[in-house]
Amino acid sequence: MRNPVFDIENWREIGTTLAQNKTRTFMTAFGIFWGTAILSLLIGGSDGLRHFMSRNFEGFATNAAAIFPGRTTKSHAGFNKGMALELNMQDARNIRRAVPQIDRSSVVNFSHTEALYGRKKSSAQLTGVEEDYSKIFEPIIFEGRFINEADEANYRKVCVIGKKVADELFGTAQASGHEIQLNGIYYKVIGVVGQTSEVNIGAKMDESVFIPYNTMSRSYNLGDRIDTFMMTFGDGYKPGDYEKQLRRIIASNHPIAPDDDGAFHYFNISEMFEMVDNVFAGINLLALFVGIGTLLSGVIGVGNIMWIIVRERTHEIGIRRAIGAKPRDIIIQILSESMVLTTVAGISGIVFAALILGGAEAASNGPTGPIHFQLTFTDATGILITFLVLGTAAGIIPAVKAMRIKPIEALNDK
16 A cells, blocks of 8 residues: 555645645745745844844943043032042042952043154044953954053053054055154054944044053143043943942042032943843844744644645545545645645745845945844744644644545535
C-alpha cells in the first residue's frame, strides 16, 4: 500500500485540490503571506530601530553622569539668589574622596580656539580633559592615541584633534607628529579622533581639540576652575542614587543651599538609556500583539479552507474509505494540504519582508554606515515554523472530521 507522505501521486492530488479552490486558496494564502510578512517586518524593523537609537549613544558609558555649574535660586549665607556657581578642583577632590562608588572621572574645561597650521585654519572647541575622559566617552581613534596620565603629570603641550579639524588642516595627509597653534601656543598632534553618537558634552569630538587639563589650566591661566565634572559609577551603582549626596558635597565648598537644585545641574545620562529601553519594551509589546493577531488570522484562514475542502470532498473521501483507505491516510491527506499552503505562503511572505528590509538598509547607508534592518535566519525560521505548526494544528479538526465520515454516508452525500 502506498505511503501518502512520500507518494508523489499524493502530492499531485494536493496541488489539484488546492487549485480547484482557487479563490479560497488564494485568500487564505494571501492572509498567511501578509501575516508572515508583517511579523517579519516588525521584528526586522524593531531591530533596525534599536540599532539606530543605540548608535546615537555609541561610545558613551551607560552609567555616566555629569555636573554643570548653574545659578543659585535661593539666598544663602548672606548671598543673594542668582549668583553664578563656579566649580573648582577642590569639588572634584571632595567627590572622588567621598564617593568611592565612582569608577572613572574627569574634570573638563571648555574654550574656543582657532587651530592654525601654516596658512590653514579651523575653528574648534578647545577642551581640557583628564585621562579617564576617553573611558567615559570613548572616541573613535583614526590616528595615534588619546591623552594619557603622563601627558597630564608632565604638563605636555600635546593635543588630540577631531576628524573634521584634521581634514581642514591636513586634508588626506597624516596629522600626527605635526605642530599646530592654538590661541598663540604650539601643540604637537598625537592623535585624531571622532564619534558616531549624537550625545555631546560641549561640541562633537570631530569639531574639538583636546589637550591635558593641567596644561590648559597653566597655559591659559585658568587657575583651578572647571566647567564640568564627568563620572561613571561601578557595576551595580546607579548615578541617580547619589545626586543628593553630590549636592551636599558641592554645597559644603560653596555658599549655596544644599537643596538649591538650580545652583548646578546634574545630568544623569543613564536615565536616557533607561528611556530608550522603555521605548523598545513598548515596541516589542506592540510587535507581540500584532504578531499574535496575524498568527490568529492566518490560522483561522487555514482552518476555514480545510473545513470547506472536507465538505466539498465528502463524496470522494467516502469512495476512498470504501476501497480500503485507512483513517491515517485521510488525516495525512488533509494535514498535508494545510502544510503545503502554509509553507508556500509563509516562505513567500518572509522573502518579501527580507527584500523590503534589505532595501531599507541600503537606503539608510550614510557616513556612519547603514542601519541594520535585518531579519536573521533564526528569526525567519522561527516565524515559518510557528506558522507551520499552527497552520497544521488548524487542519487537525477538519482532518478528524474527514476521518470519521462513514463510507455509506459519504457515498450518499450530494
